[in-house]
Amino acid sequence: xxxxxxxxxxxxxxxxxxxxxxxxxxxxxxxxxxxxxxxxxxxxxxxxxxxxxxxxxxxxxxxxxxxxxxxxxxxxxxxxx
Amino acid sequence: xxxxxxxxxxxxxxxxxxxxxxxxxxxxxxxxxxxxxxxxxxxxxxxxxxxxxxxxxxxxxxxxxxxxxxxxxxxxxxxxxxxxxxxxxxxxxxxxxxxxxxxxxxxxxxxxxxxxxxxxxxxxxxxxxxxxxxxxxxxxxxxxxxxxxxxxxxxxxxxxxxxxxxxxxxxxxxxxxxxxxxxxxxxxxxxxxxxxxxxxxxxxxxxxxxxxxxxxxxxxxxxxxxxxxxxxxxxxxxxxxxxxxxxxxxxxxxxxxxxxxxxxxxxxxxxxxxxxxxxxxxxxxxxxxxxxxxxxxxxxxxxxxxxxxxxxxxxxxxxxxxxxxxxxxxxxxxxxxxxxxxxxxxxxxxxxxxxxxxxxxxxxxxxxxxxxxxxxxxxxxxxxxxxxxxxxxxxxxxxxxxxxxxxxxxxxxxxxxxxxxxxxxxx
Numbered sequence: 001x002x003x004x005x006x007x008x009x010x011x012x013x014x015x016x017x018x019x020x021x022x023x024x025x026x027x028x029x030x031x032x033x034x035x036x037x038x039x040x041x042x043x044x045x046x047x048x049x050x051x052x053x054x055x056x057x058x059x060x061x062x063x064x065x066x067x068x069x070x071x072x073x074x075x076x077x078x079x080x081x
Numbered sequence: 082x083x084x085x086x087x088x089x090x091x092x093x094x095x096x097x098x099x100x101x102x103x104x105x106x107x108x109x110x111x112x113x114x115x116x117x118x119x120x121x122x123x124x125x126x127x128x129x130x131x132x133x134x135x136x137x138x139x140x141x142x143x144x145x146x147x148x149x150x151x152x153x154x155x156x157x158x159x160x161x162x163x164x165x166x167x168x169x170x171x172x173x174x175x176x177x178x179x180x181x182x183x184x185x186x187x188x189x190x191x192x193x194x195x196x197x198x199x200x201x202x203x204x205x206x207x208x209x210x211x212x213x214x215x216x217x218x219x220x221x222x223x224x225x226x227x228x229x230x231x232x233x234x235x236x237x238x239x240x241x242x243x244x245x246x247x248x249x250x251x252x253x254x255x256x257x258x259x260x261x262x263x264x265x266x267x268x269x270x271x272x273x274x275x276x277x278x279x280x281x282x283x284x285x286x287x288x289x290x291x292x293x294x295x296x297x298x299x300x301x302x303x304x305x306x307x308x309x310x311x312x313x314x315x316x317x318x319x320x321x322x323x324x325x326x327x328x329x330x331x332x333x334x335x336x337x338x339x340x341x342x343x344x345x346x347x348x349x350x351x352x353x354x355x356x357x358x359x360x361x362x363x364x365x366x367x368x369x370x371x372x373x374x375x376x377x378x379x380x381x382x383x384x385x386x387x388x389x390x391x392x393x394x395x396x397x398x399x400x401x402x403x404x405x406x407x408x409x410x411x412x413x414x415x416x417x418x419x420x421x422x423x424x425x426x427x428x429x430x431x432x433x434x435x436x437x438x439x440x441x442x443x444x445x446x447x448x449x450x451x452x453x454x455x456x457x458x459x460x461x462x463x464x465x466x467x468x469x470x471x472x473x474x475x476x477x478x479x480x481x482x483x484x485x486x487x488x489x490x491x492x493x494x495x496x497x498x499x500x501x502x503x504x505x506x507x508x
Contacts, residue, residue: 011171011172011173012172012173012309013171013172013173016309016312016313016316019313019316019320020316022320023316023319023320023323026319026320026323026324026327027319027323027326029323029326029327029330033327033331036324036327037324040320040324043316043320044317044320047313047316047317047320050309050313051310051313053173054306054309054310054313057199057200057201057306058200058202059192059195059196059200059201059202059203060201060202060203061192061203061205062202062203062204062205063183063205063207064204064205064206064207064225064234066225071232072225072229072231072232072234073232074204074234077183077188077192077203077205
């Protein structure tokens, strides 16, 4: 578990993994109150971060065109070709 | 390429022009069993028939598989398929690069499955997946993705190299050594999905993950968004319920502990009572204490002498001592006067002693007054006193005057230790 890491810098997988760890820890109820509250707050922040990453799911399909000079460009892929 | 083709009983020269050779899928080598198609021509200088090869393929699947197995062993020996070379596939890639034909079922399957699971940014690098140029294009596409990010294009987090099912010959481009090396060298993790599940190409060996189908590759590339959302929701609920349960338990524990504390008012009552009791005792003790101190004070005050009496006694003592002091003062003055006179005489006597020591003498008249001139000494018979050093004194009588200054009068020594009178006049 990456403690105190900036949540924004976490990948989706890291954030989800840490959220799971926090959930499990909190469910045992073994931590002191203050620590539990901190863990809860971080859990909520991690959940928001994960949700944001999920909302970013947008399809963008591009076809790469290789120019004569080797430069690359793209155009939308027409699947009906 | 000039070569000879032979079977059990015959041999014929074969020529394969460079342009043709490039189009041939296989790499001709010594001992390879091939089927060649071409036309017969003659080479006039040697009067020989020769075959101008237009296409060449391996004779029979067994031979082809044998060649592939040898190539696989060679690349395996190089370590290109080693498990430690495999890179992990990212859990949730932002950009997916796909190397395949831009048309056909394969790319459609991949895109559909991606959008079903987790829509992503997909970059398709279009290539021929069959034919002589397929291998070179696939290898170039894989290498091309390594050069990103560039030209405003993001770098993919994962690559999918895909092709639909086909015959062994159709898939030969993915057995190409160049394609295998491009996949093995890729810095971006590669998922291969070539042909059907039963077809395994050398590219599959080199890939970091092998998918059975193009659809399978899409499933391996991204998680299911809805499932993740569900999982996050579940975590959120567990987080909340875990926290609530923890808080409830904490509250319960707190209440149990506080019950054990007892009623604070009652605790206080006992203390108040104790305080009152002690207060009563204290005030009684204080009264007694004051009483004791007061009687002690009276006792001490009784022993005190009144100041007026002390003053009167002091006055009496003062006047007594004053009288005594007056008497002493008078006596002291008298003594000091006598001492002073004595000292005066001594001073006068010593004032000219040094001159007397050098042989001079002092002459005084009968009254003790100094005689400085002979004329003042009086006529013959006048009594004079001569004083020498160390207070030696003679009484003498003037016998007469002498001509000239240095005529000493006749002296008749009379020892007299006493000072003459009138000397106090010096003071």
